[in-house]
Amino acid sequence: xxxxxVVAPFAVPALGALGYAAAGWRRATAGLAAVAAVLxxxxxxxxxxxxxxxxxxEAGPLLRADAVSAFMLIAIAAVAxxxxxxxxxxxxxxLAAGRIEPRTATRHVVLxxxxxxxxxxxxLAADLGxxxxxxxxxxxxxxxxxxxxxxxxxxxxxxxxxxICSAGIALALLGIVVLNHASAHSGTGAGLDWAALAxxxxxxxxxxxxIAVVLLVVGFGAKAGLAPLHAWLPDAHSQAPAPVSALxxxxxxxxxxxxxxxxxxxxxxxxxxxxxxxxxxxxxxASLVIAASLLIAQRDYxxxxxxxxxxxxxxxxxxxxxxxxxxxxxxxxxxxxxGLAKSVLFLGAGRVLQLTGTSRIADVRGLAxxxxxxxxxxxxxVLALIGLPPFSLFASELGIARAGFGSGTGWAVAAALLLxxxxxxxxxxxxxxxxxxxRREGPGAAPxxxxxPRATAVALVAGLAACVALGLTTGPLTxxxxxxxxxxxxxx
Amino acid sequence: xxxxxxxLNLAAGALLLTAxxxxxxxxxxxxxxxxxxxxxxxxxxxxALAREEGSAELAAVAVGxxxxxxxxxxxxxxxxxxxxxxxxxxxxxVINVATxxxxxxxxxxxxxAVSRPLVDLAPTPASRAxxxxxxxxxxxxxxxxxRRHAVSQLVGFLLMDNGITAVGFLTTSGIGLVVEIGVAxxxxxxxxxxxxxxxxxxxxxxxxxxxxxxxLHD
Numbered sequence: 256x257x258x259x260x261v262v263a264p265f266a267v268p269a270l271g272a273l274g275y276a277a278a279g280w281r282r283a284t285a286g287l288a289a290v291a292a293v294l295x296x297x298x299x300x301x302x303x304x305x306x307x308x309x310x311x312x313e314a315g316p317l318l319r320a321d322a323v324s325a326f327m328l329i330a331i332a333a334v335a336x337x338x339x340x341x342x343x344x345x346x347x348x349x350l351a352a353g354r355i356e357p358r359t360a361t362r363h364v365v366l367x368x369x370x371x372x373x374x375x376x377x378x379l380a381a382d383l384g385x386x387x388x389x390x391x392x393x394x395x396x397x398x399x400x401x402x403x404x405x406x407x408x409x410x411x412x413x414x415x416x417x418x419i420c421s422a423g424i425a426l427a428l429l430g431i432v433v434l435n436h437a438s439a440h441s442g443t444g445a446g447l448d449w450a451a452l453a454x455x456x457x458x459x460x461x462x463x464x465x466i467a468v469v470l471l472v473v474g475f476g477a478k479a480g481l482a483p484l485h486a487w488l489p490d491a492h493s494q495a496p497a498p499v500s501a502l503x504x505x506x507x508x509x510x511x512x513x514x515x516x517x518x519x520x521x522x523x524x525x526x527x528x529x530x531x532x533x534x535x536x537x538x539x540x541a542s543l544v545i546a547a548s549l550l551i552a553q554r555d556y557x558x559x560x561x562x563x564x565x566x567x568x569x570x571x572x573x574x575x576x577x578x579x580x581x582x583x584x585x586x587x588x589x590x591x592x593x594g595l596a597k598s599v600l601f602l603g604a605g606r607v608l609q610l611t612g613t614s615r616i617a618d619v620r621g622l623a624x625x626x627x628x629x630x631x632x633x634x635x636x637v638l639a640l641i642g643l644p645p646f647s648l649f650a651s652e653l654g655i656a657r658a659g660f661g662s663g664t665g666w667a668v669a670a671a672l673l674l675x676x677x678x679x680x681x682x683x684x685x686x687x688x689x690x691x692x693x694r695r696e697g698p699g700a701a702p703x704x705x706x707x708p709r710a711t712a713v714a715l716v717a718g719l720a721a722c723v724a725l726g727l728t729t730g731p732l733t734x735x736x737x738x739x740x741x742x743x744x745x746x747x
Numbered sequence: 748x749x750x751x752x753x754x755l756n757l758a759a760g761a762l763l764l765t766a767x768x769x770x771x772x773x774x775x776x777x778x779x780x781x782x783x784x785x786x787x788x789x790x791x792x793x794x795a796l797a798r799e800e801g802s803a804e805l806a807a808v809a810v811g812x813x814x815x816x817x818x819x820x821x822x823x824x825x826x827x828x829x830x831x832x833x834x835x836x837x838x839x840x841v842i843n844v845a846t847x848x849x850x851x852x853x854x855x856x857x858x859x860a861v862s863r864p865l866v867d868l869a870p871t872p873a874s875r876a877x878x879x880x881x882x883x884x885x886x887x888x889x890x891x892x893x894r895r896h897a898v899s900q901l902v903g904f905l906l907m908d909n910g911i912t913a914v915g916f917l918t919t920s921g922i923g924l925v926v927e928i929g930v931a932x933x934x935x936x937x938x939x940x941x942x943x944x945x946x947x948x949x950x951x952x953x954x955x956x957x958x959x960x961x962x963l964h965d
């Protein structure tokens with residue numbers, strides 16, 4: 256029973272991938288992804304209830320679910336539900352327009368399910384090595400999704416994505432190897448199990464661990480889109496099909512960041528909190544500066560959303576650097592809030608791209624006149640992203656800022672808030688021009704009066720509603736968040 | 748026992764030498780051949796460790812290493828090269844050969860400095876060879892960032908991976924069989940993915956010179 260609970264969130268999408276591989280993408284199988292996503296969400300919720308009451312559950316030596324894993328599983332499954340709702344209409348439109356073949360559609364849904372399974376495996380891994388294999392696995396399965404359209408831009412984005420992410424994550428592998436060296440000579444038999452590593456911390460050699468932590472933070476940070484190895488992100492996220500961008504931006508970045516959070520627990524125990532804090536603060540501020548400088552004059556709305564993801568990863572790094580239970584709980588809440596808001600925006604942006612045929616901000620005008628629900632979702636989604644109440648990103652950013660001013664990192668938080676304001680202004684400026692204003696005349700400029708598919712509308716509205724609900728109260732997630740923050744701060 | 752240690756040092760030296768050769772030569776078929784030699788050197792290194800420790804498991808890993816890195820990966824690279832078009836030379840590296848060799852020397856010194864704590868933790872003959880392996884990782888990274896041909900970048904990535912694998916075996920005789928197999932599988936798949944992308948790049952660009960990659964920018 257215990258094993259089943261732990262394995263289910265990973266097994267459901269894996270079975271989904273097999274199902275699609277066997278049956279192909281047809282009208283009859285279109286709902287399979289949504290069913291799998293809802294089942295995954297249920298499994299994650301059951302698992303969350305169990306781990307809050309009973310503590311970490313194990314399945315064999317390589318898999319373990321604790322409160323942090325359960326929370327990440329909920330975030331993955333929640334975004335997966337939204338994406339699964341919008342995918343059938345997206346693929347149908349692409350097929351009807353002749354941009355993809357039926358074979359490509361089948362491959363798309365198989366790879367997306369495999370992608371979800373790899374992410375679930377990453378957060379369930381008890382061993383840093385397995386975590387690495389799963390994260391690198393996500394790069395492999397998403398490579399062809401990014402390059403799906405086979406245009407010059409798409410192939411270029413896929414190449415950069417695989418090369419930069421694989422090289423970055425190779426640094427993380429070197430870090431794992433080095434950490435294994437420290438662990439093997441500590442005489443504790445901890446191996447690479449991160450829970451055992453945290454316990455064995457007093458016996459780990461600090462000099463060797465320091466090298467390992469730098470490599471791990473830079474390596475997994477590359478996959479999380481943190482500076483300095485962020486260059487692949489805007490290309491990959493803007494070229495991937497909308498449902499894939501939503502998953503990559505909404506949860507894959509956070510799954511990679513989850514690895515950084517786990518590494519930080521070991522680092523804090525061996526080297527004290529100052530070391531990881533300095534690394535993360537540098538990455539956070541650099542990411543925010545890059546996001547701000549490239550957002551101000553951004554001309555492409557999908558790239559705009561991608562740079563906004565770099566901003567939010569920077570905020571997660573800032574929260575992790577601040578540390579402590581309040582900031583850590585806020586970081587986790589931010590993961591979920593950002594996942595929901597960003598996937599709504601990418602799904603909406605994908606629809607806009609299908610309607611207008613352009614991803615240039617300047618060519619999209621007056622969306623609100625022809626597409627009220629779509630335009631409303633995009634407008635509200637951007638307000639959520641810039642951290643306005645009542646959306647949950649307001650609560651989480653406030654939590655990070657409050658904890659930061661109370662913990663001696665006030666200067667960094669102040670600088671970050673300034674950059675967040677600049678980014679917010681840029682986002683609102685670009686989006687308001689797309690959403691409001693008169694409709695432009697001329698071919699390809701004004702959205703054709705096609706109704707928004709009902710399932711897509713449900714996904715957009717549900718994502719925003721969930722984001723608002725989380726902003727008002729964390730409700731049943733409160734206990735889970737507290738337990739997860741306790742694990743990540745190493746508090747008893 | 749002395750023989751095993753001599754073989755170990757010889758293999759570690761060969762690892763570094765082949766990495767430098769990759770940096771020196773510009774003909775891609777030669778680079779792929781040098782890479783295959785490095786795979787054999789890595790397998791020899793693992794075999795030497797297996798002999799020193801008398802471990803049958805490590806001996807099996809050495810054979811796996813020989814097959815994957817000495818044969819399968821070079822074969823995939825040759826196929827990528829065949830699909831890459833007429834340009835079989837690295838025509839315009841970002842920095843010239845003389846500078847890259849100087850950079851390689853600097854990186855080797857850096858590797859020696861950085862890996863001090865690793866050697867000090869357990870000063871065995873095996874871990875004394877760790878700086879060489881780290882130097883291979885750094886040179887691989889240099890190849891990756893300064894070369895413009897798709898196949899050269901692929902080789903750069905694989906040099907990094909060979910170096911990391913060597914560090915793993917030299918420090919602790921590997922990081923667990925499940926993870927080891929997972930890593931090998933991931934590397935193989937990455938190379939397959941990149942090989943397919945090389946073909947598509949030729950379809951889309953008519954070339955695999957990554958200088959053409961400038962559609963996407965801000």
